[in-house]
Amino acid sequence: MSEVVVLDNGGGLIKAGLAGDHDPTFTVPNCTARSSSSKKWLLADQLLSPGEDLTSAAIRRPFDRGYLINPDLQSSIWSHLFTHLLKIHPPNVALLLTQPLLTPPSIQRSVDEIVFEEFGFKSLFLADSPSLVHLYEASRNPYGLVSKFQTSLVVDCGFSFTHAAPVFQNFTLNYGIKRMDLGGKALTNYLKELVSYRSVNVMDESFIMDDVKEKLCFVSLDLLKDLDIARRNGKDNLIKCSYVLPDGITHMKGFVKNPDDVNRYNDGCPSPDGDMAFSEMQDGTHKSQNEFTLTNERFLVPEMLFRPADLGMNEGGIAECIVRAVNCCHPHLHPVLYESIILTGGSTLFPRFAQRLEREIRGLVPDEYRVNVITQEDPIVGVWRGGSLLGSSPEFEAMCVTRSEYEEVGSSRCHKRFFH
Numbered sequence: 001m002s003e004v005v006v007l008d009n010g011g012g013l014i015k016a017g018l019a020g021d022h023d024p025t026f027t028v029p030n031c032t033a034r035s036s037s038s039k040k041w042l043l044a045d046q047l048l049s050p051g052e053d054l055t056s057a058a059i060r061r062p063f064d065r066g067y068l069i070n071p072d073l074q075s076s077i078w079s080h081l082f083t084h085l086l087k088i089h090p091p092n093v094a095l096l097l098t099q100p101l102l103t104p105p106s107i108q109r110s111v112d113e114i115v116f117e118e119f120g121f122k123s124l125f126l127a128d129s130p131s132l133v134h135l136y137e138a139s140r141n142p143y144g145l146v147s148k149f150q151t152s153l154v155v156d157c158g159f160s161f162t163h164a165a166p167v168f169q170n171f172t173l174n175y176g177i178k179r180m181d182l183g184g185k186a187l188t189n190y191l192k193e194l195v196s197y198r199s200v201n202v203m204d205e206s207f208i209m210d211d212v213k214e215k216l217c218f219v220s221l222d223l224l225k226d227l228d229i230a231r232r233n234g235k236d237n238l239i240k241c242s243y244v245l246p247d248g249i250t251h252m253k254g255f256v257k258n259p260d261d262v263n264r265y266n267d268g269c270p271s272p273d274g275d276m277a278f279s280e281m282q283d284g285t286h287k288s289q290n291e292f293t294l295t296n297e298r299f300l301v302p303e304m305l306f307r308p309a310d311l312g313m314n315e316g317g318i319a320e321c322i323v324r325a326v327n328c329c330h331p332h333l334h335p336v337l338y339e340s341i342i343l344t345g346g347s348t349l350f351p352r353f354a355q356r357l358e359r360e361i362r363g364l365v366p367d368e369y370r371v372n373v374i375t376q377e378d379p380i381v382g383v384w385r386g387g388s389l390l391g392s393s394p395e396f397e398a399m400c401v402t403r404s405e406y407e408e409v410g411s412s413r414c415h416k417r418f419f420h
Contacts, residue, residue: 002122004094004391005086008129008384009074011063011100012159012184012346014044015384016081019096019391024384026085030077033057033207037248043077045085047207053252055245056204066100066160066183071110075118082119090119094400096391098383099126101163101177105415112411116403123400125391126418130154130165130172132386133344137374139389145340146374151333152340155322155357156383157347159184162305162318164325166337176328178321182305182313184347188213190311191301199292200245208254212243212294213301215256218351220299221359229265230296238265239298244291257291302350306360319360338365339372344382348375 004019010030017024032043036056047054062074082088095115099108108126115124133154138147146152150170156163160183166176192209195202202209220226230239242257256262303310306317316324326337338361343354358373365371376382390396405413 002092002094002397003088004096004396005082005088006096006384006387006391007078008098008381008387010098010159011061011066013380014077014081015381016086017384017388018086019388019396021388022385024381024388026081027381028081028085030063030074031059031061032073032077033059044080051252053246053248054207055248057207059206063160065181066158067103068107068110071114075114078114078119090121091403093121094123094125094391094397095121096125096127096387096396098129098132098387099418100161101128101130101165101172101179102174108415109411112406112414116406120403123397123402124406124414125396125400126414127387127390128165128172129156129158129344129383130163130167131170132383132390133342133376134167134386135170136382136386136389137342137376140377145336145372146342149336149340151336152342153322153325153337154342154344155318155348157183157305157318157343157345159346162321162345162347164318164322166325166329166333168329168333173329176325178325178328180305180308180315180318180321182308184210184213184345187217187301187304187347190304191217191297194297194300195292195294198297202292205245208245211254214346214349216241216243216262216294217298217301219302219306219353219356221352221356223299223303226299227296230298237295240293240295241298242291242293247290302347302353305347306356317360319357319364322361323364335369338369340374341372342374342376344376344379346380348379 006017006019008015012030013027014030015024015027026045028044029047032041033047033054034041034057035053042052060073062068062070062077068074082090115121134146134152137152141147152167154165154167162180162182164178166173188206188209191213192203229237241261243254244257245254246252308315308317322341326334329337354373354375358371361371401414401417
């Protein structure tokens with residue numbers, strides 16, 4: 001069996017590595033960027049260098065609204081990945097590639113052309129995220145409900161979209177897929193707007209505000225109570241946190257001013273050393289011009305996923321999305337789907353996300369159903385791990401479309417094999 005490269009090609013991050021490994025070899029941004037002070041475009045791993053100043057960086061992404069719109073840019077990023085990071089020779093390698101749900105055929109043909117005509121891979125297997133997440137969770141807990149009934153509901157909060165997708169017998173049920181036009185990118189953009197309106201203009205700071213979102217935001221379990229706390233002054237405000245922007249001289253990356261402040265607020269209660277942490281912050285350095293403070297922004301941003309209507313969006317929240325997906329399936333599957341909700345994707349990493357989601361679903365579901373939300377070990381690489389498992393199985397080679405089959409029949413061969 002030939003070597004298999006597993007490529008989870010997300011709109012925000014690419015996770016790449018060899019089948020059989022537990023973790024991807026590289027997790028890098030799926031974009032290219034250029035700082036305002038440079039003419040050189042950086043891509044993938046180059047963007048993660050601690051010495052690079054990405055303040056006000058111009059960003060180009062191959063994906064927009066969840067789908068590939070710039071195949072040439074994607075090809076150049078993959079070329080860098082295969083040549084300099086993975087160091088593989090594609091004609092001797094099989095590729096397992098994830099595809100966004102409900103990808104239009106025209107985009108699929110572009111991907112097939114890049115894989116076979118430009119890079120010349122030996123064979124290709126296209127997989128969707130929910131089936132790989134299901135496969136990995138079933139293997140991780142062979143005596144659990146997901147493995148026993150081979151059924152689950154995968155909730156993928158990705159970069160561009162949030163999907164709720166039922167999986168049965170390792171196949172994603174396309175007729176049950178429900179989508180919210182909200183993902184990590186929209187949350188970052190909302191945070192940019194809030195901070196720019198209240199503190200300092202950060203509308204061009206995508207990389208910095210991604211970092212702020214990931215380090216400081218959390219999901220509220222009691223919105224009214226948290227709003228009340230966020231309005232308080234002094235040590236009674238347990239939510240306030242400061243973030244220091246890069247200055248391009250002493251530090252190239254932003255950071256949380258007092259890391260202890262992040263966890264001062266714990267489920268509505270101060271942590272044991274909360275007051276001390278606050279007093280140290282007050283007695284320390286004064287607020288400088290290159291920092292800003294977050295209060296209610298910390299929980300209002302993730303609140304978008306649960307209450308998009310509050311922002312004028314004409315759609316229900318993530319709990320309603322899940323219920324609609326379940327209701328599209330046969331009634332016999334409803335109990336096991338509600339008891340096997342698997343979370344994946346970077347936006348599910350917000351503290352208390354699963355707890356809030358379970359509470360929201362509980363209020364929409366009949367009492368006789370049990371609701372259980374499963375959080376993956378690492379939601380960012382959960383899809384890749386499922387691909388690694390599948391790519392290392394003995395049956396994988398027979399499941400692929402080979403380069404000779406593609407040359408004989410074209411992209412229709414892939415469509416028939418992978419999209420029944």
